Amino acid sequence: MSDVFVRVALDHPLPTLFDYRCDIEPPPVPGMLVSVPFGKRDTVGLVCEVSDRSDVPSDRLRAVNAACTACPPLSAAWLKLAAFAADYYQRGIGEVALPGLPQALRDATRWARLLAPEERYRLMPAGRDALPDALPARASALRRLAGVLAEAGSLSAADARALHLKAVATLDAWLAEGWVERDVIEAADVRAAASDAPPADAPPATLPTLTDEQTAAVEAIRDADGFVPFLLHGVTGSGKTEVYLRALAGLLAADPRAQALVLVPEINLTPQFEAAFRARFAALDAGAIVTLHSGLAEGERARHWFAAHTGRARIVLGTRLAVLASLPKLAIIVVDEEHDPAYKQQEGLRYSARDLAIYRAKQLGIPVVLGSATPSLESWWQADQGRYTRLTLSRRAVADAVLPAIKLIDLEEEHRRGRASIDGLSGPLIAALKSRLERGEQSLVFLNRRGYAPVLSCDACGWVAGCPRCSAYVVLHKPERAMRCHHCGWESRIPRACPDCGNVDIAPLGRGTQRVEETLAEVVPGARVLRIDADSTRRKGSAQALFSDVHAGEVDILVGTQMIAKGHDFQRVSLVGVVNADTALFSHDFRASERLFAQLMQVSGRAGRAGLPGEVLVQTRYPRHALYHALARHDYVGFAKSQLGERRDAHLPPFVYQALLRAEGRTLEAALAFLQQAAAQLSTIPAAERVSVYDAVPLTIVKVMHVHRAQLLIESASRGALQATLHAWQPMLRTLKGVLRWNLEVDPLDI
Known part of the structure; x- marks a missing residue:
């Protein structure tokens, strides 16, 4: 028998493959995971090549420890995708391939348990009612277990043990009381995990009537032969999601094995997408729709990845990391809000999920749909050159819904007329908020800066609170009574006096979402104000719960950052107020104007989506700026043409x-x-x-x-x-x- 050698990719900065001697039977094949010695430790690598010879001297070759037979090998197409990403982004193939896999596959000690069933406990309505009163006040560990279970809906036995050493025994006791229910989930089976998904409504008796533009878009996507990149440019509320649903429905009906990948820019957008897809595809097995994002528990992510890898999952919804998921029968890719910067990874492998999605579609010869109300200038230019097929949805899908009226509030004019703002909120905006409250409608106030104030300073000596570890100011977080650096996480208590001169009259400068929330509670009495930002949504599931409150009508004024600006279908929001947008007009970043315009167009689109007349009030000191004029006209096309002209003259991307x-x-x-x-x-x-x-x-x-x-x-x-x-x-x-x-x-x- 001839010798067998394997060339293995490791998660290591060196962009090379490592040769190993293979003595195990049967020998591994390309795409299989193996455990190998590397330095003084064992690690997991990916077999990329198998050969009967090696250029490495035999006395330097080490042997493969074991191969992962529980996981089917990754396909040649997937290996080609990883190799392309490694080559284009100047990284080793192991730095691309291995971080994209679930942690369970990257730990050889867990391979034997990959196919072992997992016990999962789900909270029942009886338990939700009984547990708060049944637990002693001093039983903090039990109360923490009950709280996490109530928030998550279900817990695996492993996750429960991490919270409390005797958690499983406690959960079994609650099971006997009828407070929880226990499921057993196979590693490659996600059907039971579907209970964690947001409940889907019953399938609609009749599908929404498509507009002529929607019909044309769906037919173009369904009729696509091979690789066709579509740029779906639809104004906010034009029914882009309905186009995705109809296109996928036709594809899945035509091929019972076909898979679809749908990418969204942020985790908090996945619940509403998942609910919409489960409602539309209720006839599919519950495990046929899975999500992939960093917010999933480790075991849950592994099960979802396995479902996609084995072809069991028909639709995969995910954030940027899902673009590297293994989908052997992938037939279409959808990238929603394709312009969003969140698709670009900013740590480690700095890849663009949107660009990799386009390459993957080209590699497989399948259509890819890039959807946005404000496409990136790179994508718009590609469509101008004829490389992408542009599909346009120029009006809202709901018959009586129109785009909101966008008005500019000139802050300088307000000041000249003696109309003082109240902590950054102008008189016209406050009056409009009160008017919506009286009419029982909802309002949204957008400010893309979290915290209470970005600066705490002393006007006596000029001291400004800075981070001792960074060249940045620390942000005041008043509810937490803390000063916090948003770059490194350093935190301290709010000083009582200036540390330089002792002045006790130190004061916050500027404003963040916490301060606007506080001000709104004072100037719009009786309003139920809710803040949604990275601080208020730290706990798992908290963002979904807060958005549910908005959709349920339990909120009058929603305050937030970019988390609330895109993708959300707020049916009762009729007013959007924009605070402090001017700072982005004078950024050193040449993309600042593009991002600001996209943000303002997206947040404006939250108003007037269900037939209510919508209005957007933008506070600015520069009402004559060309960006605001284009915004007021909802003129993305004109804005894009102007920006591309400037970039061509300045030799900036996409021209370089x-x-x-x-x-x-x-x-x-x-x-x-x-x-x-x-x-x-x-x-x-x-x-x-x-x-x-x-x-x-x-x-x-x-x-x-x-x-x-x-x-x-x-x-x-x-x-x-x-x-x-x-x-x-x-x-x-x-x-x-x-x-x-x-x-x-x-x-x-x-x-």
Whole structure:
């Protein structure tokens, strides 16, 4: 019998495969996971190649420990996707492939338990009523267990033990009382886990009547032959989700094995999408629709991933990490809110899920639908060039629903007329909020800054509260009585006096969502005000519960950040107020205007969706700015044309391709010196003759966690020249010393 050698990808910065001798029977195949020794420890790797020879000397070859036979091998198409992502984003294939897998697969000690059934306890209505009074007041551990169970709806036995050592015995006692119910879930079976999903309404007796534009869009997607990238440009409330549902229904009906991947930008959007899909596809097995995102419990994510990998799941809903899910029968990809920056990973592998979705569709020869009311300028330009097929939904789907009227409140004019604002809220906005309250309608106030105030300062000596670990101010969080750094998490109590001069009259400057919430409670008496931001939704399931309160009509005024700006179908919201949008007009980031326009268009679209007349009031000191004029006309097309013209003249994306080298050092001088050496290396690379190199500069927030950061931007009008340069540059960069770490980002969004 000839020797067998495998080339294995490991989650390691070196972009190479590692050779191992394989003595196990049967030998592994490409796409299989193996346990291998690496250094002084064992780790899990992915077999990429199998051969009968190795160039590594036999005395240096080590043997494979074991292969994971419980998981079917990943397909050749999936390996090709991972290889492309690794090559394009300048990372090792193991750095792409392995982090995209569930943790259970990346731990060889758990392979034997992969197919073991899992016990899961679900809270019953009787338990929800009885438990609060049945537990002693001092039984804090039991109360914590009951609280987590009530919030999550169900718990696995493993998760319960993490909360309380005797949790399983306690849950079994509650089971005997009829307070909980126990399910047994197979690793590859997600049917019982479906009980955690939001309840689906009964299938509608009749489907919504499509507009002519919706009908044309659905037919175009259904008739697509092979790879066709569609850009579905639909105004807010135009029924893009209905187009997705109809297109998927036709595809799944035509092929009983076909799978669909639907991407959303944020976790808090998955519950309403899941409810809509379960209601529409109620005839499918409960396990045929699964979600994949970082908010899932470890065991739940593993079961959902297995369901997709084995073809059992027909529809996978997920955030950006789901683009790397294994779907052997994938037939269509939908990317909702395709413009959203959340699709770009900002740590580790800095990939764009939207761009990988397009490549994956091209690789498999299937359609991909990019949906948005405000498409990214890159996608819009591709449609202008004829590379994407543009589908347009120019009006709202509900017969009597129209786009809201957008009005600008000139804050300078208000000041000249002596109409003072109350803590940042103008008189016209307060009057409009009171009017909606009297009519029993809901309002939304948008401010994309969380906390109470961004700055705490002393007007006597000029002291400003800063983070001791970062070059940033700390944010005042009044309800928690804390000062908190949003960059490193450092926290302290609010000082009673200025630490420099002793002045007790220190005061907050600016405002965040907490301060606006407090002010609204005072200026609109009787209103039920709810705040939704990253602080109020920290606990698992809390965002879904808060949004449910809004949909149930238990909220009069909703205050929030970008979490409330997109995707949500608030039926009773008739007024949107926008506070403090001007700061983005003068950002150093050339994408700031595009992002601001998208945010304002999206949040404006929350008003008037169910036939109620909608109104949007934008407070600004620059009412004559071209961006606000385009916003008032709902003129995305004109705005995009203007922005693309400016970018063409300035040689900015999408007319050039960029990469960013970031360095982190103990001092700023060390980081800049590293980047200057790196820039000097480019002169030795032939392909770099077609690449422009900018000076190394500090980041806007220079220091985070005592680490100083700087960046070097390079760009080229040729994607090929840029990629060739990066491939030749990487080995040179590894020879440089003097910094803590560095990374290359291709197609950066934040510069």
